[in-house]
Amino acid sequence: MVDPEREITWLRRVRDLSHLLVAERDVSRLLPLILDAAIELTEAERGFLVRVLGRKPSGGFRFKVEVARGFDKAALQGGQSKVSRTVVRRVCEQGRGLVTTSEEDRDVLEISSVQARRVLSIVCVPMRLRGEIRGVLYLDHRFSKGAFSQSDLEILATFADQAALAMETAELLAGAPQADRASAASLRELEELKAQRAAQEEAAAAVREPAPRRRLRFGRLVGSSPLMCKLYEQIERAARTWDPVLVIGESGTGKELVAREIHARGSFPTEPFLSENCAAVAESLLESELFGHRKGAFTGAVADRDGLFVEAGRGTLFLDEVGDMSPAMQGKLLRVLQEQVVRPVGATASRPIACRVLAATHRDLREMIRSGSFREDLYYRLDVLRIFVPPLRQRPSDILPLFETFCEQAGRPGLKLTSRAQKLLVGYSWPGNVRELENEAKRLAALGLQRVSAQQLSPEIREGRGVARARGELSGKTLGEVEREMVLAAMAECQNNKSRAARQLGIPRTTLYHLLERYGIA
Template sequence: MTAPRLLVVDDEPDLRTLYELTLLREGYEIDSAGSVAEALEHLKAGSYSAVITDMKLPDGSGLSVLRWLEQAGRPEKALVITAFGSAENAVEALKAGAYDYLTKPVDLRQFRLVVGSALGRVVPEPAPAVEDGATAPATALRLVGESPAIRAVRSLIDKVARSMAPVLVQGESGTGKELVARAIHDHGARASQRFVAVNCGAIPENLLEAEFFGYRKGAFTGANEDRQGFFQAADGGTLFLDEIGDLPLAMQSKLLRVIQERSVRPVGATAETPINVRILSATHKDLSAEVAAGRFRQDLFYRLNVIQIRVPPLRERLEDLGLISARVLARIAQDAGVSPTPRLTAGALQTLSRYGFPGNVRELENLLHRALALAGGEWIAAEDLGLPDALLDEGRSESQFAAIDTPLPVEPVAEGLTLPEQLPGDLARYLDEVERAILLRALEQHRFNRTAAAASLGLSLRQIRYRMARLAISAGDS
């Protein structure tokens, strides 16, 4: 196999030589440059497996090299070397597309580790996922929906999965923040390694340090053997810190040091242990407000919030409600051994679309669990949902009703139609008049709320819009 070819960019000859010798011993082929202009000349002349660049160069910034790679659509992984303690530069580099960063003075062991990780050479023995359900390679497919909001989330997942940049997933309780984090892991280079999920708010404060960093035998009463912490368990993989906003300030300070130094010291140990972990975090809180209130460290916030993914609440993507409900019902029915899978009637889906879902998708799952048990048939009706009228449309204006583009199941109707006494001479025109009358009636009943009117007729919003346009129906008609 051909050895990976790397480009090293640094204006200090001694450091450049040190990096070159270190990488040559690892079996890489090396080209070097002392400026942005020289680096771009090399890149235009050929391709590389990775580019390692200092941030400060005589004719510009290493970010200029990163931006050129991005604009040219080049596949090279970029590693940036920044001055010690310059968190702003590190964050800026990651946002510009760097795979990872190193701080000066560069630790050569860490240097080799990061380069190897970027090239896929650091591959610890595969370990089973820490929690059930983390092994599916197509996790993003579980983010059901075709709304613009959820499409944007899936697009961001694809982009950030390719780097080591820390990601902060922000969203209300029950929106699926851990699912987003798992998708980032499953679509990245660490997919075969551990995904360790930790709920920061569920660990007693006096146990945080031991749980996160591990401990040595005899470190405290009850420490009868050495034990790994979350960081060691996730080594080579991904550590997901859920509800990061619940960490006390003292633990935030220790976490910041671990992220910066890339090493942990177990409780009772005298030496630090190097770790290679990608950090993903999530919170339902507004961390900017927490920083302003002094409850969250600003420097840690900047480290974690390099890239932010906001998971939209369910009420902002109600057009996905039909797809999500069908997927959830299929899973619940399979677990319960119910066949065929029950379906929501148009009235039931309309009722759900009028509810605000403060608990989001998790609350929807609970509602459907109960409804499946109460329905006892192939159809789940509105009354099976158990949602009082007082909870529907509460505090919401008509503009907040999202579109429901999924075709709705039609409720069973009584057989038999009432035909006119005299057959029409122009059938097409007669059917248009009947359809227009039915649409107007439904719209008037729902105060010209097209989403609700469409649901009552078993149509999608797109379908009712098409019919209204074809039949020249406007909001002023009555």
């Protein structure tokens, strides 16, 4: 039984290392970084990153040791001769990791090549991406017979999948020939979107006029601001792996739409995409919805029912507002993520699951962990990959293109706005984010007008709450400078009453505290 505190430390480290790998785009620097991290996680003496190069005509795997490192982060010479090819072959053929302290894999120590190298412990895991083995992490120890445990195997397997994703991302950016075609096409789409945005800005600068509004899309998402381009990169990366993703952002920012885009660009886009709002279902019903139930398990259970985890098949299950789960449900979800099985309510046996889990919340889970209302081990299980969906107030250049899109969807394409109405829409802080903008567009479209003036806008927008109330001109200022002025203006008008200032800005009070700290406002 693994120590819970040690498991949390491991999970936290895997999450941190995974996020670190994402930032490294140079393959030659990335591979040693991956191996050093794996050695650190397992406290191995030596490590080897083995690249799988495909199959031989005979059907066997071809592989090559790309990097060999010691615990002191020094490169090892002759890496090819230090790895047991029999061990690597077994991991590739069986598609699972092995550790020599398990009964099932203890015979590995009897392999002649292992004995010849006087190795006492081995842990070896495949590096998977979209069901395909891209490589192997091979770690050993010559001085400790029980150096690795089953827990090391599990945590290393999670890390190995993230390492495979980081490798492919770096290769895609480098234009490597082994890069996946579908992923390369998605990346090209993203680069083309950035190029279109840059071309618009360059053309506008040449004539010294504001950039023309051209709606640029990434799937069903609209926007070409730098923050949205960063979001698209995160979506593209998440779509290429099968690990859990935590989508964070304020209410109304479009977290479910982001999850749907990850699913649509993933390995099984034709499989189901199912979602459940954990805050909208009573705890007694949520367990049945997610895990299923057996006939007679409770009043009203007149027939067996598969839960969403099973119904999703090889598709995606999106758990919205996961931060609103009760502690008991958090524990049950953690067990499902750990064991990849569910037990329906009233059942005596568990059922395996194959779906991918995406979770979302508008809450600050780290603060909830500190207060004891959210499990830290569940947080690190969900936060393998993290995607931040920016609030609308931080990407004002996307507001008018989004408004036009919503008007089209409401059956009023080409609805005109006066110059004053445009400025008010862009200057408003949109506390309800994209959802609030969509509702405003639908309301205005229903009026049947050919041109919308400032007077037709909702009262809170006409009052100019947000950027429009910040002092000074906005031209030439960075987003951070504008945001700081907004906070200063609100605090001054509210006599430093933080609760009132947060309401005026249309943001949660916790967000205001973060902004005050970020900009050094006392």
